[in-house]
Amino acid sequence: MIRHLLSGADPDLATATQILDTAAEMATVAGREVKKLPALRGRTVVNLFYEDSTRTRISFEAAAKRLSADVINFSAKGSSVTKGESLKDTALTLQAMGADAVVVRHPASGAPHRLANWVDGSVVNAGDGTHEHPTQALLDAYTMRSRLGRLAGLHVAIVGDVLHSRVARSNVLLLSTLGAKVTLVGPPTLIPMDISAALAPGTAVSYDLDAVLPDVDVVMMLRVQRERMNDSYFPSAREYSRRFGLDGPRMRRLPEHAIVMHPGPMNRGMEITPEVADSPRSTIVEQVANGVSVRMAVLYLLLGGNNL
Numbered sequence: 001m002i003r004h005l006l007s008g009a010d011p012d013l014a015t016a017t018q019i020l021d022t023a024a025e026m027a028t029v030a031g032r033e034v035k036k037l038p039a040l041r042g043r044t045v046v047n048l049f050y051e052d053s054t055r056t057r058i059s060f061e062a063a064a065k066r067l068s069a070d071v072i073n074f075s076a077k078g079s080s081v082t083k084g085e086s087l088k089d090t091a092l093t094l095q096a097m098g099a100d101a102v103v104v105r106h107p108a109s110g111a112p113h114r115l116a117n118w119v120d121g122s123v124v125n126a127g128d129g130t131h132e133h134p135t136q137a138l139l140d141a142y143t144m145r146s147r148l149g150r151l152a153g154l155h156v157a158i159v160g161d162v163l164h165s166r167v168a169r170s171n172v173l174l175l176s177t178l179g180a181k182v183t184l185v186g187p188p189t190l191i192p193m194d195i196s197a198a199l200a201p202g203t204a205v206s207y208d209l210d211a212v213l214p215d216v217d218v219v220m221m222l223r224v225q226r227e228r229m230n231d232s233y234f235p236s237a238r239e240y241s242r243r244f245g246l247d248g249p250r251m252r253r254l255p256e257h258a259i260v261m262h263p264g265p266m267n268r269g270m271e272i273t274p275e276v277a278d279s280p281r282s283t284i285v286e287q288v289a290n291g292v293s294v295r296m297a298v299l300y301l302l303l304g305g306n307n308l
């Protein structure tokens with residue numbers, strides 16, 4: 001097993017499969033009346049969040065608690081970080097407190113990698129800048145596998161603000177390990193030039209959503225990340241929705257079995273309409289539920305848990 005989970009490229013096929021299989025076992029716990037396992041009793045998991053987050057932070061907290069770990073939530077607001085304490089000093093504090101795992105979200109790409117050099121425990125990247133978000137990719141893969149029965153050979157379109165999306169990056173890396181084919185779709189301004197060469201060879205790029213839809217098994221819509229944009233990347237929100245938003249008529253171009261995903265939070269009406277988000281093809285709520293099982297599996301395996 002790997003020691004840290006920093007990138008969607010960290011797990012090889014065997015490890016990724018082990019994580020997904022373990023997550024399926026963890027999911028059975030969620031259906032029980034007592035949703036708790038003793039596997040990480042006496043271990044400490046620190047959630048270190050330097051950036052706002054709702055579902056990811058709650059999901060990691062629920063995952064650690066279901067495994068009986070002690071959980072310390074540390075958010076940058078109200079901590080010494082606002083007094084200018086460096087990431088390294090915070091890391092040394094966590095180290096002194098005996099953290100077995102540190103789950104970190106940080107606005108700077110690469111921050112979790114730095115942290116991994118400073119602590120003895122395992123580091124899990126819960127989103128670093130525009131770089132990576134590997135547990136999101138794992139829960140997405142888990143959701144695809146449970147809805148469609150397989151991952152190898154699937155065709156996945158990832159649509160929208162690829163440039164600013166750590167979700168897209170981690171998905172491209174992990175899906176290529178799992179044998180799925182990815183097509184990135186969006187306006188040229190939001191698709192980095194070197195993306196397929198830099199990430200996974202074989203990743204296709206298209207600027208025409210309508211042309212891609214009839215051929216995919218999965219369409220993953222990305223949030224337009226206005227908070228990370230300091231330029232105008234497209235003429236107007238209306239124009240963006242018209243070309244790259246998923247609405248009812250577009251959804252009906254998909255093959256019968258195809259599913260629609262979104263990592264949340266959604267801009268309803270911008271990249272996805274309520275009709276699509278709330279349709280039976282949408283896996284958006286399942287993704288959130290699966291997130292807890294997948295994060296349980298990741299923490300359990302990284303911390304070398306036994307007695308499952």
Ligand code: NCD
Nearest residue numbers: 056127133167223263264265
């Ligand atoms: C994503 C994130 O924060 O990277 N959301 C999430 O983790 N559920 C995607 C986003 O913010 O658009």
